[in-house]
Amino acid sequence: MIDRVKTEKPKRGRPRSQAARRAILVAAADLLEEGGISAVTMEAVATRAKVGKPTIYRSWPNAQALAMATLMEADTAQTTVQESGSPLADLEGQLLKVVEKFATKRGGQVRLMLAAAEQDSEIAKGFRNQVILKSRVEGHALLTRAISAGDIRTDVDIEISLDMIYGPLFYRVLIGHLPLDEEFAKGLLKEVLRGLQPSD
Amino acid sequence: MIDRVKTEKPKRGRPRSQAARRAILVAAADLLEEGGISAVTMEAVATRAKVGKPTIYRSWPNAQALAMATLMEADTAQTTVQESGSPLADLEGQLLKVVEKFATKRGGQVRLMLAAAEQDSEIAKGFRNQVILKSRVEGHALLTRAISAGDIRTDVDIEISLDMIYGPLFYRVLIGHLPLDEEFAKGLLKEVLRGLQPSD
Amino acid sequence: MIDRVKTEKPKRGRPRSQAARRAILVAAADLLEEGGISAVTMEAVATRAKVGKPTIYRSWPNAQALAMATLMEADTAQTTVQESGSPLADLEGQLLKVVEKFATKRGGQVRLMLAAAEQDSEIAKGFRNQVILKSRVEGHALLTRAISAGDIRTDVDIEISLDMIYGPLFYRVLIGHLPLDEEFAKGLLKEVLRGLQPSD
Amino acid sequence: MIDRVKTEKPKRGRPRSQAARRAILVAAADLLEEGGISAVTMEAVATRAKVGKPTIYRSWPNAQALAMATLMEADTAQTTVQESGSPLADLEGQLLKVVEKFATKRGGQVRLMLAAAEQDSEIAKGFRNQVILKSRVEGHALLTRAISAGDIRTDVDIEISLDMIYGPLFYRVLIGHLPLDEEFAKGLLKEVLRGLQPSD
DNA sequence: ATCTAAGCGAGACGGTACGTCACGTCTTGGG
DNA sequence: CCCAAGACGTGACGTACCGTCTCGCTTAGAT
Numbered sequence: 001m002i003d004r005v006k007t008e009k010p011k012r013g014r015p016r017s018q019a020a021r022r023a024i025l026v027a028a029a030d031l032l033e034e035g036g037i038s039a040v041t042m043e044a045v046a047t048r049a050k051v052g053k054p055t056i057y058r059s060w061p062n063a064q065a066l067a068m069a070t071l072m073e074a075d076t077a078q079t080t081v082q083e084s085g086s087p088l089a090d091l092e093g094q095l096l097k098v099v100e101k102f103a104t105k106r107g108g109q110v111r112l113m114l115a116a117a118e119q120d121s122e123i124a125k126g127f128r129n130q131v132i133l134k135s136r137v138e139g140h141a142l143l144t145r146a147i148s149a150g151d152i153r154t155d156v157d158i159e160i161s162l163d164m165i166y167g168p169l170f171y172r173v174l175i176g177h178l179p180l181d182e183e184f185a186k187g188l189l190k191e192v193l194r195g196l197q198p199s200d
Numbered sequence: 201m202i203d204r205v206k207t208e209k210p211k212r213g214r215p216r217s218q219a220a221r222r223a224i225l226v227a228a229a230d231l232l233e234e235g236g237i238s239a240v241t242m243e244a245v246a247t248r249a250k251v252g253k254p255t256i257y258r259s260w261p262n263a264q265a266l267a268m269a270t271l272m273e274a275d276t277a278q279t280t281v282q283e284s285g286s287p288l289a290d291l292e293g294q295l296l297k298v299v300e301k302f303a304t305k306r307g308g309q310v311r312l313m314l315a316a317a318e319q320d321s322e323i324a325k326g327f328r329n330q331v332i333l334k335s336r337v338e339g340h341a342l343l344t345r346a347i348s349a350g351d352i353r354t355d356v357d358i359e360i361s362l363d364m365i366y367g368p369l370f371y372r373v374l375i376g377h378l379p380l381d382e383e384f385a386k387g388l389l390k391e392v393l394r395g396l397q398p399s400d
Numbered sequence: 401m402i403d404r405v406k407t408e409k410p411k412r413g414r415p416r417s418q419a420a421r422r423a424i425l426v427a428a429a430d431l432l433e434e435g436g437i438s439a440v441t442m443e444a445v446a447t448r449a450k451v452g453k454p455t456i457y458r459s460w461p462n463a464q465a466l467a468m469a470t471l472m473e474a475d476t477a478q479t480t481v482q483e484s485g486s487p488l489a490d491l492e493g494q495l496l497k498v499v500e501k502f503a504t505k506r507g508g509q510v511r512l513m514l515a516a517a518e519q520d521s522e523i524a525k526g527f528r529n530q531v532i533l534k535s536r537v538e539g540h541a542l543l544t545r546a547i548s549a550g551d552i553r554t555d556v557d558i559e560i561s562l563d564m565i566y567g568p569l570f571y572r573v574l575i576g577h578l579p580l581d582e583e584f585a586k587g588l589l590k591e592v593l594r595g596l597q598p599s600d
Numbered sequence: 601m602i603d604r605v606k607t608e609k610p611k612r613g614r615p616r617s618q619a620a621r622r623a624i625l626v627a628a629a630d631l632l633e634e635g636g637i638s639a640v641t642m643e644a645v646a647t648r649a650k651v652g653k654p655t656i657y658r659s660w661p662n663a664q665a666l667a668m669a670t671l672m673e674a675d676t677a678q679t680t681v682q683e684s685g686s687p688l689a690d691l692e693g694q695l696l697k698v699v700e701k702f703a704t705k706r707g708g709q710v711r712l713m714l715a716a717a718e719q720d721s722e723i724a725k726g727f728r729n730q731v732i733l734k735s736r737v738e739g740h741a742l743l744t745r746a747i748s749a750g751d752i753r754t755d756v757d758i759e760i761s762l763d764m765i766y767g768p769l770f771y772r773v774l775i776g777h778l779p780l781d782e783e784f785a786k787g788l789l790k791e792v793l794r795g796l797q798p799s800d
Numbered sequence: 801a802t803c804t805a806a807g808c809g810a811g812a813c814g815g816t817a818c819g820t821c822a823c824g825t826c827t828t829g830g831g
Numbered sequence: 832c833c834c835a836a837g838a839c840g841t842g843a844c845g846t847a848c849c850g851t852c853t854c855g856c857t858t859a860g861a862t
């Protein structure tokens with residue numbers, strides 16, 4: 001709570017209430033948990049947070065944006081990566097983290113209901129980038145390091161490889177035809193790496 | 201336990217109008233194309249199809265179900281694959297068909313908005329099975345044939361392999377971080393097969 | 401009470417008409433009793449009477465007409481008048497009968513909800529004539545006889561007098577500002593007659 | 601210091617729009633005039649008044665209540681009586697006013713369709729009190745004054761007398777068996793008074 | 801120490817769509 | 832050849848949220 005940065009704006013008038021913002025996000029998160037994405041209505045959030053609707057609209061343009069923001073908020077705590085060992089070991093570690101994150105009901109199914117959100121709005125893109133593609137971006141770095149380390153052929157298409165790793169994860173989360181668990185993640189990685197490793 | 205099959209339905213009363221059913225689906229499809237999933241409202245469909253709302257509700261329980269049914273209906277026209285050549289060649293052919301199907305804006309983006317539908321309802325499952333998993337099921341057969349033909353190692357995990365093939369496709373469709381095109385599909389298949397083929 | 405005399409023999413196809421009619425009226429009467437006039441819907445009657453809606457429409461043009469017919473039907477049993485003693489005594493007797501008839505909840509309040517029915521349709525007029533004005537017509541005869549008998553002045557306006565007698569009854573039934581009971585009926589008649597009787 | 605009285609309601613939130621309320625009542629009145637009571641539908645009123653349906657429901661619980669309120673509103677414009685002359689003369693004046701009010705097609709027939717409204721709801725009672733019983737209450741005062749003035753016997757039952765005066769009026773309005781006009785009102789009053797006046 | 805602009809909770813506003821109900825008509829197939 | 836069953840188009844119902852707009856009040860930085 002430092003945030004004491006000198007802002008250039010004059011910023012007159014009463015500042016936005018941080019308490020209100022927090023209450024809104026908490027209320028939205030509760031509703032999300034209880035009734036899924038469709039339960040996060042402005043009316044319900046306002047009532048539960050004991051906040052006026054305009055106060056919500058001052059910070060989020062519509063209900064969907066608020067829901068996404070709620071999901072992203074809940075996601076920011078999740079950062080710790082281990083960073084030790086070889087790149088491929090790190091990759092497996094990160095994959096297991098992703099599995100863990102999305103294997104729970106509300107951590108997975110519910111938040112991914114949102115994956116296919118209606119529009120290409122800025123907030124939707126932000127959601128995708130932060131919640132869904134973050135791991136892929138991390139994987140990109142790991143894969144690059146693995147190439148440098150000689151663990152992977154130099155001629156692989158990194159983008160395709162990344163999709164081969166992360167695509168199946170979200171495929172299972174979204175479609176749910178088969179369970180998403182550690183065993184699957186490990187098997188997947190093994191199978192993918194078999195094709196990526198140097199043949200000699 | 202199970203209801204004894206007394207279901208020789210007498211089928212009394214006036215039968216459902218096929219003309220109405222067709223008009224509804226056409227209207228819904230048009231609206232879907234024009235304004236996306238959120239344009240498929242019962243009111244609009246009823247008006248456009250010149251049909252009473254109760255007539256729609258008699259066949260579909262809510263707007264979302266109708267939208268899904270519309271997508272599934274449009275999907276049944278899908279041509280069956282060629283079935284010539286080797287299993288792996290057939291697999292590539294089928295993959296390209298899937299790409300073609302989802303690469304269009306309305307054929308892809310729009311219909312997959314629905315991928316992450318709200319509930320585990322029967323209709324949602326049907327949608328997933330028919331529209332999303334159908335290709336995967338076909339792929340299963342092809343992969344099995346490829347194993348029999350000796351084109352693929354006998355010890356591969358078929359489920360994981362299938363996810364490695366189809367997962368990335370839907371990953372790109374849903375998240376849209378990179379384009380879904382023929383080149384990607386071919387490169388993906390090549391990379392996947394490299395890991396699956398016998399080492400000799 | 402028994403009208404199930406010779407319905408045993410099969411009729412090989414044709415006239416179920418009277419049974420249907422009776423079933424409809426019974427169902428309508430039941431619904432009227434249970435939920436008031438607004439409960440008498442064609443759908444409910446058809447379902448309860450196990451009769452097709454068109455069968456009802458064949459006999460009554462709409463739901464309101466059916467409801468009125470139901471009320472009229474129930475009213476026809478009511479005929480017995482005493483016809484003894486002087487005209488004025490008979491008048492009091494008849495008045496008490498009317499009070500009794502409308503003092504019950506469903507016999508009064510409910511059926512008179514209909515008094516102010518929507519239109520001047522033929523059926524509505526019939527209802528008014530039979531259920532509401534029947535007693536007034538009887539009263540007309542009694543008053544005429546009373547004049548002949550010298551119990552009432554010869555110069556009274558009979559129509560006004562009748563309205564003075566029956567108007568207050570329905571006024572209380574409809575508006576309900578004060579109870580409709582024997583005491584009121586007797587007091588009313590006494591007061592009215594005081595003005596009508598010869599002054600000498 | 602000054603004890604602040606806290607009796608007033610805080611009355612938070614945006615106040616109800618009087619413009620909307622007026623527009624609704626005007627629209628309802630117009631529809632009532634044009635198509636009778638059944639034309640006063642929430643949809644039609646909302647459309648014509650350019651008002652959202654919930655705005656109407658915020659003030660009236662259902663269509664019937666709105667229709668009654670419309671009639672009552674239209675009734676408040678009613679001119680107060682003259683108040684000069686003797687009580688009995690005043691009574692006649694008031695009676696003629698009532699006749700005038702209900703003799704018109706829309707001022708009478710239409711508004712009295714409502715007399716027998718479905719339920720004992722608060723709004724229905726209010727309607728009865730204001731539109732139908734108001735004149736009776738005024739009549740009560742006049743009759744009491746007439747007794748004090750010695751124009752009427754002291755032993756009459758006032759309630760019965762009032763019903764004898766006003767009952768026939770509404771009887772004719774509701775049932776319509778005979779016309780409601782000045783002549784009738786005057787004749788009625790004369791006949792009633794004949795019984796009420798002192799015999800000497 | 802005031803002024804005053806912006807934020808606050810509350811809630812009414814005009815809308816749109818919902819899903820239900822009953823209407824009165826039409827269309828089957830079984831008795 | 833009826834007639835029960837039930838689907839049809841119509842249209843109003845009353846509800847839920849939407850996103851916007853007053854209200855009368857804080858609140859806190861600028862005057």
